[in-house]
Amino acid sequence: MRRLCLLALCALQTTTCWSQEGDLFEFFREEAKVISASRRPQPLYRAPATVYVVTGEELMASGAQTLWDGLRRVPGVDVIDIRSLYGGVSIRGLAKPLNNRTLVLLDGRTILDGYVDSPSWETAPVLLEDVERIEVVEGPISALYGANAINGVINIITRKPEQLQGGLISAGGGEPGERKVSLLYGGRGRKMEYKVGAGWRTADPFEKERIGGEVAKLYGSVAYPLGEREELQLSGGAVQSDIGTSLGGLGQARVDGQRLFARADYTRANTRVRLFWNQVEVELRELLQSEEPEIHQNTYDASLEQTLVLGRDHDLVVGVSLRRNEINSTIVSATHDLWSLYGEDEWRFARRWTLWSSGRLDRHPLSGMVLSPRLSLVFVPRDRHTVRLSTGSSFRNPTQIENHIDVTELIRTPEGLPDLGARVQGNEELDPELIFFSEAAHNAQLGRLRTTLALFHYRLRSVVSLSPPIIDLSDPDVLQAQITFVNTGETRAWGGEVGIEWTWGSGLTGFANYAYQRLSGDLDGQIARGGRPHHKFNGGLQVERGNLVGGLSFHRVGETIWNENRIPRKNSWRKVDGYTLVNGHLSYRFPGRWSGLELGLDAFNLLDDDHYDILPGENDLVRGQSGERIGARRTARLTYRF
Amino acid sequence: MKILKLRRYLLLMAAWLCWGGSISGQEVVAVLSSELQPYQEAYEGFAAEMEQPVPIVSLSVAEPRIGDQTRVVVAFGSKAALESYPEKVVLIYCMAPGAMQEVEGQHEKTVHIDMLSRPQRLLTALGEIQPEMRKVGVLWVVERFGGYVEQLVEVGVELEVEVVGQRLETVEELPERLRSLNDLGVDALWLPPDPLLIDARSFALLKEFSRSNDVPLYAPTAGFVAEGAVASVAVSFSQIGREAAWLIEKVLAGEEVPKNVYPEECEISLNLESAAAAGLQISEELVQRADEVLP
Numbered sequence: 047m048r049r050l051c052l053l054a055l056c057a058l059q060t061t062t063c064w065s066q067e068g069d070l071f072e073f074f075r076e077e078a079k080v081i082s083a084s085r086r087p088q089p090l091y092r093a094p095a096t097v098y099v100v101t102g103e104e105l106m107a108s109g110a111q112t113l114w115d116g117l118r119r120v121p122g123v124d125v126i127d128i129r130s131l132y133g134g135v136s137i138r139g140l141a142k143p144l145n146n147r148t149l150v151l152l153d154g155r156t157i158l159d160g161y162v163d164s165p166s167w168e169t170a171p172v173l174l175e176d177v178e179r180i181e182v183v184e185g186p187i188s189a190l191y192g193a194n195a196i197n198g199v200i201n202i203i204t205r206k207p208e209q210l211q212g213g214l215i216s217a218g219g220g221e222p223g224e225r226k227v228s229l230l231y232g233g234r235g236r237k238m239e240y241k242v243g244a245g246w247r248t249a250d251p252f253e254k255e256r257i258g259g260e261v262a263k264l265y266g267s268v269a270y271p272l273g274e275r276e277e278l279q280l281s282g283g284a285v286q287s288d289i290g291t292s293l294g295g296l297g298q299a300r301v302d303g304q305r306l307f308a309r310a311d312y313t314r315a316n317t318r319v320r321l322f323w324n325q326v327e328v329e330l331r332e333l334l335q336s337e338e339p340e341i342h343q344n345t346y347d348a349s350l351e352q353t354l355v356l357g358r359d360h361d362l363v364v365g366v367s368l369r370r371n372e373i374n375s376t377i378v379s380a381t382h383d384l385w386s387l388y389g390e391d392e393w394r395f396a397r398r399w400t401l402w403s404s405g406r407l408d409r410h411p412l413s414g415m416v417l418s419p420r421l422s423l424v425f426v427p428r429d430r431h432t433v434r435l436s437t438g439s440s441f442r443n444p445t446q447i448e449n450h451i452d453v454t455e456l457i458r459t460p461e462g463l464p465d466l467g468a469r470v471q472g473n474e475e476l477d478p479e480l481i482f483f484s485e486a487a488h489n490a491q492l493g494r495l496r497t498t499l500a501l502f503h504y505r506l507r508s509v510v511s512l513s514p515p516i517i518d519l520s521d522p523d524v525l526q527a528q529i530t531f532v533n534t535g536e537t538r539a540w541g542g543e544v545g546i547e548w549t550w551g552s553g554l555t556g557f558a559n560y561a562y563q564r565l566s567g568d569l570d571g572q573i574a575r576g577g578r579p580h581h582k583f584n585g586g587l588q589v590e591r592g593n594l595v596g597g598l599s600f601h602r603v604g605e606t607i608w609n610e611n612r613i614p615r616k617n618s619w620r621k622v623d624g625y626t627l628v629n630g631h632l633s634y635r636f637p638g639r640w641s642g643l644e645l646g647l648d649a650f651n652l653l654d655d656d657h658y659d660i661l662p663g664e665n666d667l668v669r670g671q672s673g674e675r676i677g678a679r680r681t682a683r684l685t686y687r688f
Numbered sequence: 689m690k691i692l693k694l695r696r697y698l699l700l701m702a703a704w705l706c707w708g709g710s711i712s713g714q715e716v717v718a719v720l721s722s723e724l725q726p727y728q729e730a731y732e733g734f735a736a737e738m739e740q741p742v743p744i745v746s747l748s749v750a751e752p753r754i755g756d757q758t759r760v761v762v763a764f765g766s767k768a769a770l771e772s773y774p775e776k777v778v779l780i781y782c783m784a785p786g787a788m789q790e791v792e793g794q795h796e797k798t799v800h801i802d803m804l805s806r807p808q809r810l811l812t813a814l815g816e817i818q819p820e821m822r823k824v825g826v827l828w829v830v831e832r833f834g835g836y837v838e839q840l841v842e843v844g845v846e847l848e849v850e851v852v853g854q855r856l857e858t859v860e861e862l863p864e865r866l867r868s869l870n871d872l873g874v875d876a877l878w879l880p881p882d883p884l885l886i887d888a889r890s891f892a893l894l895k896e897f898s899r900s901n902d903v904p905l906y907a908p909t910a911g912f913v914a915e916g917a918v919a920s921v922a923v924s925f926s927q928i929g930r931e932a933a934w935l936i937e938k939v940l941a942g943e944e945v946p947k948n949v950y951p952e953e954c955e956i957s958l959n960l961e962s963a964a965a966a967g968l969q970i971s972e973e974l975v976q977r978a979d980e981v982l983p
Contacts, residue, residue, distance in 0.1 A: 070911040071891075073726040077766050077786055077883035394864070397871060430857075491857070593772075637772040639753060 079209065094392075094402035094422035095436065096122075096184040096487055096500045096543075102177040102205070107588045107597035109629035109648045111224075111681060113167050113174070113202065118601050118627070119584050120182045121543035121559035122500070124574075126659035127676045130222065130249035131168040131259035132291040137184050137198035138502060139539050139563035139577030141606070142570070143294040143660055143671050147196035147442055147479075153204055155309060155322050160343045160371050161378065163194055163445045166291075169305055170202065171265040171283035173228045173245045175214060175685075178205045184543075185502060186440030186481045189404040189420035192367070192386055196442045196481050196506070207232035207239035207269065218646070218683025223250025223258060226683065242266040252677040257290025257300050257332075276314040283307055293333065294572045295611035297663065298672040303328030303341075316353035323347075334455050342374040364389040373446045377453040378472065380446050382411050400424040410443045413478045430491040437484045444476040444510055448531045456524070457666055467526045468515070477508045477533050494549045498559075501542040508533040511570045537567040539577055558585040571609045571617050572671075579604035579624065597631040608661040611669040620670070625657035642687045650679040716936055717758050720746040721765025721783075726925050730764050730783050733929025738936075747771070760939055762932050766791070769798075778939050782928045785881040785908075786830035788948070799945050801931045803881045803908065805923055805954035807839040810878075811847055813921040813956055816974055818876055818904055825874035825903075826853045827865055829884035836880065859890050866897045874903060881908035891915065895962075902967035910957040910980060918962045919970075923951040955979035 098120045110116035114133035118125045124141040126134045136145045146163040149156065150170075157170050183191075183199040191199050210232030219225040225248050232241035248260040265283025272278055288302040309322040326343040333339075351365035364387075371382045390404035402422040409415050420438030427433060450472040457466040483504035490497045511534050518526035545559030565577030586599035605624040612618055633646035656677050661670030718734065720727045723746050735742065745752040747767055754761065754773050762780045763769040766787035773779060781791060782801035791798055804810070815821060824844070826837050837853035844851040852872055854865050862885070869877065877898060879886065886908075895916045898905035907917035910924065931951045938945050957980040963970050975981055 069724070070726065070909065070915070071886075071888050073724050073783075074881075074883045074886045076722060076724060077784065078887070394867075397867065635772075638774070641772050 094404075094420075094424065094434070095187055096485065096498075098182045098184070098498075100180045100182070102175075102179060104588065104597075105174060105177055105180070106646075107590075107595055107631050107633075108586065108599050109597060109631040109650060111174070111648055111650060111679065113170065113172075113177070113180070115629070115650065116174075116177075117180065117182065117200070119557060119559075119586060119599060121498075121545045121561040121582070121584065122184050122541075122563070123182060123561075124579070124582070127674075128292045128660065128671075129256060129259065129290045129674055130224075130251050130679075131247070131261060131287075131289045133167055135165075135167070135200065137182070138504075138541060139565050139574075140197050140506075141574045141578075142572040143292045144572070146194060146445060149191050149194040149199045151191075151199065151201040154201065154320070155307070156324070156345070156347075158194060159305075159326050160324065160345045161326070161341055161373050161375075161446050163442070166287075166289075166301070166305075168247075168259070168261050168289060169263070169285045169287045171243075171263050171285050171305070171307065172202060172204055173230055173243050173263075175216060175228055176204045176230055176241075176243050178203045178209065184500070185436070185485050186438065186483045186504065187420065188408075188416075188418035188440035189406045189438055190388065190390060192388075192406060192408055192418075193384075193410075193441060193443045193478075196440050196479065197504075205232065205241070207241040207267070208234060210241060212688055214685055214687045216683050216685040218681055220648075220681030221679060222252060222677070223248065224679065224681050225249075226681075237270060239269045240267065251290060251674060253674050256674045257298070259287065259289030261285065261287040261289060272314075277312070279309075279311040279313075281307075281309045281311075292660065292672040292674075294671050295609065295669055297333060297666075297669050299333035300331040301328050302331055316355070318349075318351045320349045320351075321347070334453065336455055337376060339375050339377045339453070341378075344370075344372045346370045360394075361392040362389065363391075371446060373450075378447055378451045380450040382446065384411070384443075385409050398426045404438075408441070408443075410478065412449055412474050413443050413476065416441045416443075416478050416480070432487075432489045434487045434489075435485070436487075438482075440481045440483070442479040442510075444473075444478065444531070448472055448476060448510055449474050464522060465524045467524045469526070469528050470512075471528070471530045473531045476510055476531060479509055479533075480507045481505070482507070496547045498543070498545045500544075501540075503540040504538070506537040506539070507535075509535070509537055509570050511572075534570075535567065537565055537570075537573075539563060539565040541577070553590040554587070556585075556587045559583070571611075575607035575609070575619050578606040593635040593637055595631070595633045595635075597629075599629045601627040601629075603627070606659075608671055610661065611663075611671070612667060620661055622658045622661055622673075625655050626653060627655065627657075628652040644685040644687070646683045646685065648679075648681045648683070651677065654678045714743050714755070714758055715940070716740075716742050716760045716762065717752065717754060718742050718744040718762045718764065719752050719768040719771060720744065720748075721763075721767035722746060722748045724765075727764040727783055729925035730929035730932075733924075733926030734762065734764075734932050735929070736926075737930045737933035760936055762936070764929075780932050780935055780939065782932055783925065786832065786883045788832045792947075798947065799935055799939070800948045801928050801935070802948055802950050803923060803928065804836060804950060805921060806950045806952075807836065807843045809954060810921050811840060811843050811849060811851075813954070814876065814878065814906060814919075815847060815849065817906075817919050817921075817956070817958070817970060818968055819971075821849060821876045823850045823852060823872070823874045824876040824878055825869040825872070826851060826878050826880070827856060827862070827869070827885060828853070828880050828882045829856045829859060830882050831855075833880045833882055856885065859885055859887070862890050862893060866893070870897075870901055870903070876904050876906065878906040879908050879912075886912075898962075899965045904963065904966040904968045910955060913957040913959045913962075913980070914982060916959065916962050918959055918966050918968060920957045921954055922957070923954045927951050927953050927955075958982065 105116040114125050114135050117123050122138050124136045134143050134145050137148055140147045144164045150165040158165050181201045188195045213231030216228040228245040230243045244264045246262045250258040263285040267281035269279040285305045291301050292298050304327050306325040312319040324345040329340045331338045347369045349367040354362040367386045369384045373380055386408040388406035393401045405419045407417050418440055422436040425433045452471050454469040481504050485502045487500040513530045513532045515527035515529050541563030543561040547557040549555050561582045563577045581604040583602040588597045606622045607619050610618045610620050630649045630652050636643040656675055658673045660673035662673045663669040760778050761773050764783045766784040769781035769784045769791045778797045780799045785803045788800050841851045904918040907920040909922045910920050913920050956978045958978045959982040
């Protein structure tokens with residue numbers, strides 16, 4: 047029977063008149079898709095800022111099991127592991143657990159939790175397997191991205207449905223208490239492309255007395271082509287989580303709740319309209335003794351962007367953005383309406399010279415107007431070499447917590463001492479933080495070798511930090527301390543990064559980079575003192591041979607110095623030792639009848655160099671940053687692609 | 689057309705269902721990346737030339753499971769070429785213009801049928817179309833085309849045509865590179881079939897450049913001539929398929945076959961309107977001789 051069918055099929059196939067509706071461009075697009083999937087993207091030479099790219103393949107081959115650990119390879123990036131499912135990323139020396147000076151985007155949409163303007167990485171509605179690449183823009187860039195891009199922007203870009211054209215299901219587990227399931231599927235229907243992702247992950251803490259966590263996420267998108275270069279894309283998702291975290295000097299907390307988003311993108315030729323809604327509904331547990339505050343936060347955002355081609359040598363992008371931030375909670379309640387206007391011009395005024403000028407005007411209801419200008423001059427001295435000089439300013443609006451919080455906490459002290467009552471109040475008079483920077487950079491491609499060099503200097507003004515406490519001594523049993531947020535003086539910083547990446551043949555790549563940074567003026571007591579770690583070195587290799595993929599990365603992080611956060615409040619500093627982190631990955635893609643099946647092994651901290659990234663607390667009166675001792679993590683996963 | 693499409697789909701589904709995705713028991717097997725027309729045209733040429741019926745699997749319908757008796761797999765497109773096949777199988781692949789490096793890293797025994805004609809043939813034909821051509825610019829992104837451009841440069845010395853090649857890191861560099869070629873005074877522009885360079889947007893830009901600067905644009909396939917290129921000197925897709933069929937005989941007979949094969953026959957297509965827009969007058973003799981002429 048089989049033989050008969052075979053012959054029948056072939057006889058018919060050879061006489062079938064193929065359809066003539068095919069499209070030559072579609073053929074090249076299909077071929078490009080296959081090549082692009084196996085090709086490393088090149089550095090963004092002509093970009094007006096320092097940009098590094100971590101591809102999805104590099105992320106998976108690095109042994110990283112979290113988004114933040116996948117960014118360790120980027121020079122100038124400070125990664126801190128805080129809990130099993132909670133980490134922090136900062137750029138060029140402003141590291142702290144609740145970092146609010148780096149803007150984090152998911153396909154261009156902010157994923158900062160609006161009440162603290164800080165990201166919760168693990169609860170981002172994206173699976174590691176769905177990451178197409180992560181772009182890290184280093185240095186102040188509010189002129190393009192708005193508030194919080196004080197020291198950079200991290201944009202996580204997910205795979206398009208057409209890149210998936212199928213799905214995967216993955217399950218794995220390991221130590222400590224790690225279990226994980228992921229499902230991702232994307233495809234193309236008659237009139238639309240679609241993608242859906244779902245995942246569940248749980249992990250125990252490295253230290254028994256700490257909190258691990260559990261996260262479940264579901265998201266999806268559909269894209270409707272409406273015509274030539276016209277498309278409507280709708281997406282949405284929900285993330286349920288209960289994870290342990292650190293709120294720096296405030297102590298540790300368990301953040302339990304959900305995050306939702308809905309989004310619509312319309313593009314037509316050079317016009318883009320984007321609408322989105324972010325919701326955070328969380329309960330902060332085990333933070334305060336008096337209550338477990340619930341946070342209800344909504345962000346509504348609308349933006350319109352237009353690209354104008356002005357002759358042969360000018361490209362101009364202009365845009366307008368409106369945003370409403372609402373927060374309701376027992377400790378903070380407010381509504382902020384914000385708007386902004388922005389533009390960027392690329393002027394190729396000579397054959398080897400390009401001038402990028404951009405500016406953005408932002409209005410905050412309490413802080414008023416802020417103008418963020420930026421200039422970048424790019425010179426191409428010879429083929430595949432660029433030299434760039436950039437200067438400008440950037441800003442961060444005070445968070446809604448810093449503007450409006452009102453909470454009182456009673457801290458019990460050892461017997462014989464009066465208890466401490468602390469009232470923290472927001473300050474509506476705060477000015478935005480401003481950063482003024484200058485940067486010089488060189489990029490080159492020398493055959494299979496790529497080099498990058500960047501030097502920077504910046505001054506951060508009007509730094510928002512906690513005021514010295516005002517102590518009320520009228521009650522002999524309770525010392526009442528009143529604290530608020532104030533703008534203080536100026537922090538200055540300088541440093542640089544140097545890096546190389548190389549490729550041998552088609553299956554072996556490597557990288558090595560070094561970053562140095564130094565800060566003077568420790569005005570925000572939650573930032574690692576002096577911009578430490580001063581020295582960071584990263585290196586790694588990635589091998590792809592036949593059905594085997596392997597990766598090994600090495601990270602040496604220098605010592606840091608953190609505020610002990612003693613109560614009554616007093617700045618006293620303690621050192622956290624540097625450490626060496628080696629991560630590894632090995633996976634095997636089964637051939638033949640098992641094709642589609644892949645077995646992967648990941649190891650975080652292969653050398654078992656147990657370490658702290660931030661200070662552990664000693665007790666309620668010396669809280670440090672509530673750090674956890676970070677140990678090793680070994681996991682295995684089985685993935686089936688279909 | 690819809691009926692034809694449905695029929696083809698049903699046939700492919702039937703093949704998959706009957707063999708459970710397995711096409712064992714056949715010496716030669718054909719695998720298509722998808723059912724796009726260029727792959728189909730190449731397969732048509734291949735099937736017409738084969739004396740024996742050959743089973744076919746389209747990756748958009750089923751996954752090929754190659755049996756023990758299969759000695760040759762003919763893959764149409766990069767995706768099909770990059771599939772996992774048993775080590776002993778000889779892979780003949782075509783219609784994969786940018787994936788040669790990737791495929792060779794994946795398989796031991798491979799033969800690639802190029803979409804390009806021999807450099808001498810190409811440059812000679814371009815000289816016939818544009819006798820005054822003295823400096824031709826070539827742009828590409830995919831690394832493998834660098835070797836072909838080097839051969840073009842050598843041939844150009846013999847034919848007294850300077851070939852100015854510039855590789856782009858990404859297609860985003862195209863405006864800059866075009867300006868650079870213009871500054872260098874090229875009087876023609878030829879494109880290889882580079883998937884990372886050619887898309888609707890870049891092709892529109894190239895056409896605009898060609899017309900604005902009187903630099904005729906020569907395309908890598910005949911289909912682009914209908915889209916507005918001045919001309920193409922290209923191997924037809926069905927010819928590529930026929931080449932695959934001829935190679936199978938040699939492979940099965942155990943003859944040595946080069947890793948990369950340039951098809952011997954190529955066609956000239958002309959677009960007279962585009963030629964006029966780019967300031968080029970094509971000789972009547974060539975118009976008579978061309979395989980396809982668009983008014």
